[in-house]
Amino acid sequence: MNTYSNLPEGVEELLYPQSREFELLRRKILDAFHSWGFEYIEPPIIEYLDALLVGNGKDLQLQTFQIVDQLSGKQIGVRADLTSQAVRVDAHTSKDERVRRLCYAGPVVYANPIADSGSRIQHKAGAEIFGSTSREADKEVISLMLETLTLAGIDKPVLLLGHVGVFHELVSALPKYAEVGADGKRKLFQAIQRKSKTDIETLVGTDGAIEEMLVNLPGLMGDVSVILEARKALAKAPSRVHGFLNEIEDLANAIAKKNSIELKIDIAELSGFGYHTGPVFAVYHPRHGKALARGGRYDGVGFQFGVERPATGFDLDLKQILIDKKSPADLVFAHFASNPAELLKRDLLIKKARQDGKRVQVALSSEETVPDEFEAQICRINGDWKVV
Numbered sequence: 001m002n003t004y005s006n007l008p009e010g011v012e013e014l015l016y017p018q019s020r021e022f023e024l025l026r027r028k029i030l031d032a033f034h035s036w037g038f039e040y041i042e043p044p045i046i047e048y049l050d051a052l053l054v055g056n057g058k059d060l061q062l063q064t065f066q067i068v069d070q071l072s073g074k075q076i077g078v079r080a081d082l083t084s085q086a087v088r089v090d091a092h093t094s095k096d097e098r099v100r101r102l103c104y105a106g107p108v109v110y111a112n113p114i115a116d117s118g119s120r121i122q123h124k125a126g127a128e129i130f131g132s133t134s135r136e137a138d139k140e141v142i143s144l145m146l147e148t149l150t151l152a153g154i155d156k157p158v159l160l161l162g163h164v165g166v167f168h169e170l171v172s173a174l175p176k177y178a179e180v181g182a183d184g185k186r187k188l189f190q191a192i193q194r195k196s197k198t199d200i201e202t203l204v205g206t207d208g209a210i211e212e213m214l215v216n217l218p219g220l221m222g223d224v225s226v227i228l229e230a231r232k233a234l235a236k237a238p239s240r241v242h243g244f245l246n247e248i249e250d251l252a253n254a255i256a257k258k259n260s261i262e263l264k265i266d267i268a269e270l271s272g273f274g275y276h277t278g279p280v281f282a283v284y285h286p287r288h289g290k291a292l293a294r295g296g297r298y299d300g301v302g303f304q305f306g307v308e309r310p311a312t313g314f315d316l317d318l319k320q321i322l323i324d325k326k327s328p329a330d331l332v333f334a335h336f337a338s339n340p341a342e343l344l345k346r347d348l349l350i351k352k353a354r355q356d357g358k359r360v361q362v363a364l365s366s367e368e369t370v371p372d373e374f375e376a377q378i379c380r381i382n383g384d385w386k387v388v
Contacts, residue, residue, distance in 0.1 A: 010113035010120035014319070017373075022123070022322055026105050028151050029125050029318070036144055038103035038127050043085035045107065049077040054084040054301050058186060059274050063110045078109045082124050083298075083313060084275075090130040091305035099131040105318070119319070126295075126315025133310045135247065138279050138297060139254050145293050145314045146259050149283055152321045154292060158262045158284040161252055162269025163244040164276045164296065166234070167192060167217070173210045173238050180204075186274075192218055193270045209236045220267035224252050230267050247279055275301050281314070292316055332387070333370050334378040336363040345385040349378045353387065 007013065014022055030040060048069075053061050065078035079085060086102045094100055105125040113120050127144055129137045142159070149157055171185055180188070184203065191199035195218035204211045213234055220230045227249050234241050245267075252263055269280050271294050278297030285292055295314025302309055332353050337346045353360050360378070361371065370377060378387050 008120070010110075010118055012119060012121065012319075018322055022318060025152055025321065026123075026125065026318055029148050030103065030105055032148055032151055033103035033125075033127050033144070036101070036127075036140075038101040041086065041089050041102050041104050042106065043079070043082065043089060043104065045109075046076050046078050047085070047088075049075040050304070051088050052077040052079055052081070052084055054087050054275055054304065060084070063112060065109055065111050080108050080110050082106060082108060082126060082315060083128060086126075086128045086313070087130075087302045087311065088305055090128075090309060090311075091302045091307035094130065094307070094309070097131055099129065099137075101127065101129050103127040122317040123319050124315045125318055126313060128311055128313030130309045130311045132312075133299070135250060135254075137310075138251060138312050141295060141312050141314055142251070142255055142281055143258060145281070145283060145295060145316070146255075146261065148316065149292060149321075154283075154285055154321065156262065156285070157292070158264055159255065159259075160264045160266050160269060160282045160284060160291075161248050161255075162266045162280045163248050163278060164270060164280055165244040165278055166237075166241050166267055167214075167270060168277075169238045169241050169244070170210055170214050170217070170234075174204065174214075175208060175210070188214070189270055189274065192268050195268065213237055217268040221265060224249070224256075224263055224265060226265045226267070227252075230265075234267075244278075251279055251281075272296065277301070278312075288320065290320070292321065330359050331371060331374045332358045332360045332376045332378060333374045334360055334362045335380065336366045336368060337380070337385075338366075342380065342385065346378060346380075349385055349387055353378070 034040065049064070049066055052064055060081055063080040067076050069076045082104050086104060090100055090102060103126065105123070107121055107123050110120045127141065129141060146157065146159070167189070171180065171188065174180060188200065188203050191203060197215055197218065200215050204214050206212055206215060216233060220226055220233060227245055230245055231242065248265060252265065256263055269282065271280060271282055271291065276296040276298050278299060280296030282291040283293045293314055293316035295312070297312040299310040300308040301311065334346060334350050337343045350360050350362065376387055378385060381388065
């Protein structure tokens with residue numbers, strides 16, 4: 001990945017050969033989405049601000065560039081998330097309650113660099129299922145996410161499963177819930193994201209059973225056996241919490257049967273922009289310092305468009321996957337020729353190489369040197385043109 005020195009901080013550009021690898025990967029992933037029956041959409045990179053800010057989370061609003069449209073006088077946002085646009089598309093174009101599958105691939109822009117990457121521009125590809133409350137929809141989305149990463153050359157991924165509902169139920173059960181307020185709940189959400197027990201204690205205290213469960217929530221992580229530990233640690237939690245633990249266990253067992261992956265459970269997994277409502281998931285790999293893909297269930301998030309549809313999906317950053325992907329030296333360099341007879345012989349070899357899928361670069365003068373990344377040369381040896 002190359003960066004022009006005068007680009008804004010956190011803004012990068014892709015140059016050859018990474019740019020070509022990026023486009024090939026994008027096509028391959030979109031073909032996979034298509035083969036699974038997902039419809040491709042291409043939402044605009046700017047929209048009226050209120051259409052971009054789905055859900056109740058403020059994180060998305062803080063990451064969205066906001067400007068005033070000189071034509072309408074309304075506020076316009078540069079998208080920081082494509083899922084929110086897929087929600088709008090489904091709400092405005094679905095004519096019945098049938099299940100609908102949408103997919104997309106395009107850039108998103110962050111007002112502030114994402115802490116774990118330093119980048120303000122990511123190229124997201126993702127898939128969403130609307131209209132199904134079935135756990136089978138979550139299983140399908142996770143399976144597609146894993147297949148997508150396999151296509152991208154990611155071997156032996158680590159799948160992390162959690163459930164946002166556990167957090168929301170515990171917070172709602174706080175004796176002083178009314179005093180927490182939206183701002184306090186957001187701070188608590190962020191403290192649990194950071195897994196900071198000290199901050200959680202400061203926000204809720206340790207006086208009661210619910211408070212104690214919230215403080216200990218970030219520690220409930222490990223392999224599938226941690227679900228049993230969570231059932232004991234959260235024994236006094238509202239009954240719905242135990243239903244959520246059953247959902248995590250069901251997902252874990254179903255995915256483990258179909259995929260050869262390492263499974264981890266994090267009961268306090270709260271990634272994303274805060275609009276998820278159910279099971280959440282993320283994929284990690286030792287070669288990468290952050291999640292390669294994230295997703296989850298976000299039922300009812302389209303209420304602002306007048307349609308509260310159940311939904312689940314995932315997305316990933318294509319640029320991140322390319323970070324350690326080495327491009328092959330695939331260039332064939334054709335040396336300069338001026339004699340008409342020699343030109344004919346050389347050009348036949350050039351045509352044949354291109355038909356075989358090779359990338360051929362032709363010298364424009366006899367002074368042009370062979371590039372460093374060449375795989376082969378078309379040159380004149382002992383009076384004849386050959387590929388060497």
